[in-house]
Amino acid sequence: MDPASGLTRRVGVGWAIGELGIATYIGITMSYLLFYLTQALGISPVWAGLALLIPRLWDALIDPLVGAISDRTRSRMGRRRPYLLVGGLTFGVMFAFLFQAPADASEGVKIAYVIALYLLTSTAFTFYDVPYSSMAAEMTTDYRVRTRLTGFKMVAARIGILVAVIAAPLLFNSQETLVHGFAVMGMVAGGYMVLSGLWAFFATRDAPQIVRPAEPFDLRAEYRALRENRPFLILWTTFLFQNFAIGASATTLIYLVIFVMKIDAALVGAMVATSAVGAMVATPFWVRVAQYGKQKAYAAGIVGAATLSLLMLFMPAGLPAALFVALFLIGLVDGGTQLCPNAMVPDTVEYDEERTGQRREGAIFGTWLLCRKLGMAMGAFIASLFLSAFGFVAGADAAAQGENALLGIRLSYTLVPCVLWVCAFFVLRAYPLTEARFEELKRNISAARAARETA
Structure with missing residues (x-):
């Protein structure tokens, strides 16, 4: 895969398999966790949204710190792998307990339980996710190999989401009540x-x-280095708008399928999975397109996402086949909007190293994951506000929801993401790091390193 660095295909694929758990976690929490709180536990949408927002913000805010810690970790297993072991063991266990909330308790107790367990789960997840993702920048410095490596990771992500969104509804609908069904789903x-x-x-x-060699930890120096990394800041802001859009649409999709489109709940898993299938099929295509320019490929994906979001505003109810096609097309585009930015962010590590002489993979990827989590958290919270503001009734079936509630669901899934995708497009236009500029950075870094060694 990259003979110069010793990165083999076996290692690359094995590393990518670690994304399966991450994708499962993200897929279930973004697609079904709000639904669990409102429909299984009977918590009102606005309180449910707040209960999820607090742990998600905490999760996002500690990402850079965890990254900086892993940058400075020294062990016989390397800088990142100890966290793969500890974090990988704990975040799945905490996730299982998250879905054991006492359904017969008061709303306040249920909210407190969810916040506490989600905080624990999010913290354990961060100690796995940040070091794991940081490995993409330290296993190879080849501009194109990083794209292929990210391609492996994105295919694993799509498989993970595909399995999660299909299996989760089968599991949480397999018991007599949603409460017991979600408990089974959490353990599996x-x-x-x-x-x-x-x-x-x-x-x-x-x-x-x-x-x-890592310098002693200095929070101000870390913050200053990130602030002065212009390619990273532009990419980060673009990705933030993208994840606002994804958070709102992913959280709302199950409500759109059941309440607006009037489609049988048994098809929910297949509906949610359709986009994942499209993205998985399209990822090899986007890998090839990105070889001719990651920024241009990313921009094309964003334009496609904005267009499809707007078109979904006019999707008529009661047409399952049409919705399957639309979601598959959205997945084709999503393959590019996920691959490209995740393949671009490792390149900003070299930009920082040329300026500062340090490698901050952990800090950069920690801040990058902060972006994803913050954006998706706020997007999901926006969705919960729309549900509440437009009068959605928690725990009630489709017949009990008014026209305003259905309009709020539709707008949350279509118009809100469309506006956010447009914002992402205009921010991305300022991104300056081309392949030629990246190769120049590598030459400058090598020259500076040689000068230090001969001094």
């Missing part, structure tokens, strides 16, 4: 996450590492 999914994390841990035992 939690075990799957643990297995994925352990697989990545053992598979990367021989993974190459680019290690530079």
Whole structure:
């Protein structure tokens, strides 16, 4: 895969398998967690949204700190792999307990339980996710190999989401009540996450590492380096708008299918999975397109996402086949809007190293994951506000929802994401890091390193 660094296909694929648990976690929490709170536990949408927002913001805010800690970790297993072991074991277990909320308790007790368990789960997840993602920048410095490596990761992500969104409804609808069904789902999914994390841990035992001496931790210096990394800031802001859009639409999709489109709840899993299938099929195509320019490919994907979001505003109810087609097209575009930015962010590590002489993979990827989590958290919260503001009735079936509630669901899934995608497009236009500029950065870094060694 990259003979110069010693990165083999076996290691690359094994590392990518670690994304299965991450994708399962994200897929279930974004697609079904609000639904669990409102429909299984009977919590009102606005309180449910707040209960999920607090842990998600905490999860996002600690990402850069965890990244900086992993940058400075020294062990016989390397900088990142100890966290794959500990985080991979714990976040799946905590996830299982998240869905054991006392359904007969008062609303306040249920909210407190969800906040506490989601905080624990999010913290454990961060200690796995940040070091794991940071490995993409330290296993190879090849501009195009990073795209292929990210392609493996994105295919695994789509498989993980596909399995999660199909299996989750089958599991939470398999028992007499949603409460018991979600409890079963949590245990099965939690075990799957643990297995994925352990697989990545053992598979990367021989993974190459680019290690530079780390300076003592200085929060102001870390913040200043990130603030002055212009390519990273532009990419980060673009990705933030993207995840606002994804958070709102992903959270609302199950409500759109059941309440607006009037489609049988048994088809929910297949509906949600359709986009994942489209993205998985399209990822190899986007890998090839990105070889001719990651920024241009990313921009094309954003334009496609904005267009499809707007078209979904006019999707008539009661047409399952049409919705399947639309979601598949959305998935084709999503393959590009996920691959490209995740393949671009490792390149900003070299931009920072040329300026500062340090490698901050952990800090950069921690802040990158903060962007994803913050954006999706706020997008999901916007969705919960729309449900509440437009009069959605928690725990009630489709017949009990008024026209305003249905309009709020539709707008949350279509118009809100469309506006956010447009904002992402205009921010991305300022991104300056081309392949030629990246190769120049590598030459400058090598020259500076040689000068230090001969001094």
